[in-house]
Amino acid sequence: MSTLIKPPPLDSSRAAIENVLELTQLKDIDPDLFTNTRPLWHPPGARGIFGGAAIAQCLAAAQRTVPQDFTVHSMHCYFVLAGNADIPIIYHVEHVREGRSFATRTVQARQRGKPIFTTTMSFVKQGSGGKHMVEHATPMPFVPVARDDDPDMRLPQGLDGPFQSQRIDIENNDSPHPHTKRARQWIKARGRISPSGGHEAHLSALAYMSDSYFIGTVARVHKLWRMTAGQNRHGKPSIAEDVIKKLLDSDEETLKKYTTPLNEAFIESVRRGRQAEDKKVVPMPEVGMMVSLDHTIYFHNPRSFRADEWMFTEMESPWAGDGRGLVIQRMYTASGTLIATCVQEGLVRLKQQPETKI
Known part of the structure; x- marks a missing residue:
């Protein structure tokens, strides 16, 4: 059984990604316990569930335990074990700190009593930065604007998938130096996220989509x-x-x-x-194994974007070695506002060719 409780009918007033990320609070057991309401997606060829689901549902659970005027500004995640799409996930939220300006939560995702994913998140009180602030941001590069009628529209998770994307040619794709290349795409949730979802639904949706083709950037810039x-x-x-x-x-x-x-x-x-x-x-060369190890998101301007409108992402890999690779991703609104910076390290091992005996 892939859910602890029989899923209710899909809510047609919500976007697909809201239904995918819906949580059930197990308040009769513990108000800080949650579980996935609906089955989670298992990507073809992957060892477990789509990592973005664990990231987003941990965030969704934690957001339900902080005051309304507190917003997430960072989350640091570790993929511990591959999640099984046929087994329910239990999310346990731990209240680490309740401060005047900051609140900290740790969420552990478990299956069969074992942790498969863990994350620590920090929330900041709105307006606590003061009237005068130090401000700057890396500008969004000039790229062709996404089009809803583009024939190259992609549905990374199938026809019923919760988001869609448009790929852009890799910048510097012919360069012999992988670290100079930039993998880019437009991405957005399908449909319209409901007003009842609030800013929390958009943040969870962004977290979900941030894992799309992330560590795969290493393979793309090396043309593996x-x-x-x-x-x-x-x-x-x-x-x-x-x-x-x-x-x-x-x-x-x-x-x-x-x-x-x-x-x-x-x-x-x-x-x-x-x-x-x-x-x-x-x-x-052929990739033998590619698995995400950790995932970090820094949220900027977290209440000033919609995840159901086109967002531009740019990924680069500053380093790869010792069977691992590192990727940095920046996410922007279509108007050029930097809304998130993400970092992921993953296992990237090549398929080893048999040694020739002399």
Whole structure:
């Protein structure tokens, strides 16, 4: 059973992402205990549930334990174990500090008595910064504006997924230096977040979407491809062998059609291989394992944006090594206001080739 209590009917007055992130408070047991109201999404090929769900639901639970005039400004998370989409999650909120200007909460997500995710959040009282403040922000780069009628609209979690995105070409994609590249996209929740959700619903939605393609930036800037990691839950490759054969003989329009975040480096290898004199695909490293280890969000202007309107995100990877990679993400409103800075480190291991014996 994927939920502790039978889910109620979907609320049509809410956006899809509100229904996905809905929590049930177990107040008869403990007012600081919550559980997922609805089943959580398991990405094809992933070891567990989508990490953004744990991030967002921990935030949603903590927000229900602070005064209305307190708003989250930072959260620091650790992915401990892969979450099982077939088992309910119990979220326990611990009141660490109740201050005049700041409040601190720690939330632990558990399955079968074991912690799978933990986060500590800090909330600040509105207006506590004073009338005169030190202010600056990194400006948003100039990029093409997102369009609702764009034919390249993507639904990263399927037709019924709670958010949509539009990818933009990677900046400096041909550079030999991965740290100079910028992976960019427009993103927003589908539908309209309800007024009853308040600013808390928009913050939870942003937290959920902040995990989209995050650590995958390392693979993108290195042009790695994921055949093994791209398997579905039944162990079958996401890029079937017959599809690969078709791609090798297909035209550019067909290549574009089959390009996804999981196989775009493979598609690139096809393009590069065609340019080679022997017409063979240039061998490229393959990701053997890629898992998020931690996730940090610093919220800026947390009550001045809507997560159901287009937000621009830009990701860069300043470092990768020792089987890990680091990615920094900045999130902006369409008008250019910086609303969040996120940092994630993840496990990024290459599929090791058998050693040749001499």
